[in-house]
Amino acid sequence: MTSDTLQRVLTIDELARETGLTVRNVRSHHARGLLPPPEVRGRTGYYGPEHVARLRLIQRLQNEGMKLSGIKRLLGDSGERLLALKEASLEAPETPEVLTAADLGTRLRLGEKDEPRKLIDKATKLGLLHPLGEGMFEVPSPVLLAAAEEVVARGVSLQHALDMLESVQKHSRAVSKEFVKLFVDDVLKPYADAERWDELEESIQASRPLAAQALLAVFRRTMDEEVEATFTDLARSLTRRK
Structure with missing residues (x-):
């Protein structure tokens, strides 16, 4: 939404242009009860920022796979509050980087013996890279790329780093599901039912x-335990050799 839109009202044609819809789409949303009526002056209806926001929300929900009938049910007062809560619970995304294949090869120290095509395909599968065509890639998480770059610089092969990341993603998803389920069952449902x-x-x-603090605290403790156990085993191996 542009700053100008926040300062002025719009005709239906202007509203359609602002949201990338057709006038027919806007009228259809009216007819379905998805869009509040405009303020009528004379014979002309005028729309404000709340109408733009509603249409943006409808578009976003459609992009997520929801049908208009489901969106209508969701757009009651409680539904809109839940959608707002969902937005509040999401982290702001990182600003992606765009790199060439050559840039990636340099930063991740890829040589021909590393089978760069295979490694890039795996990184793409894991969501670390998004191919843009013509040898260009979007990096959704520059933080993860920087971590991979540092790990490789320390002597870990990129293949092993990607294997580890795949495992971390799998276990992290399982932990995230448990945290979300706990929150939904113990907090969201009771509070929403009571409209708190x-x-x-x-x-x-x-x-x-x-949740992040708890996960980090547990990870630090289990990492210490694994380091202790591993070095104990290494020490025993050295003792046996003597």
């Missing part, structure tokens, strides 16, 4: 950092 929306929003904003 303000408290729920505060709880959501606090829960994600708490």
Whole structure:
């Protein structure tokens, strides 16, 4: 939404242009009860920022695979609050980088013996890279790329680093599901049923950092335990050799 849109009202033609829809689409959403009526002055209907926001929301939900009938059911007061809570619980995405295949090869120290095509395909499968065509790639998480770059610089092969990341993603997803289920069962459902929306929003904003802190604390402890056990085994091996 442009800053100008926030300052002025729009005719139906302007609303359609602003949201990338056709006038027919806008009227169809009216007819379905998805869009609030405009303010009528004379014979002309005028739309404000709330109409633009509603159409953007409808477009986003459609892009996520929802049908208009389902969107209509969701766009009641409670549904809109839940959608707002969902947005509040998501992390702001990183700003992606765009790199050439040559850039990736340099940063990840890829040589011909490393089978770069195979490794890039695996990185793409893991969601680390998105091919853009003509030898260009989008990197959704520059932080992960920098971590991979550092690991490879320390002597770990990229293949092994990608294998490890695949395992971490798998286990991280399982842990994330448990955290989300816990929150939904113990917090979201009771609060939503009681319409304690303000408290729920505060709880959501606090829960994600708490989950991250708990996960990091457990990881540090288990990492220490694994390091201790591994070095104990190495020490025993050295003792046996003597």
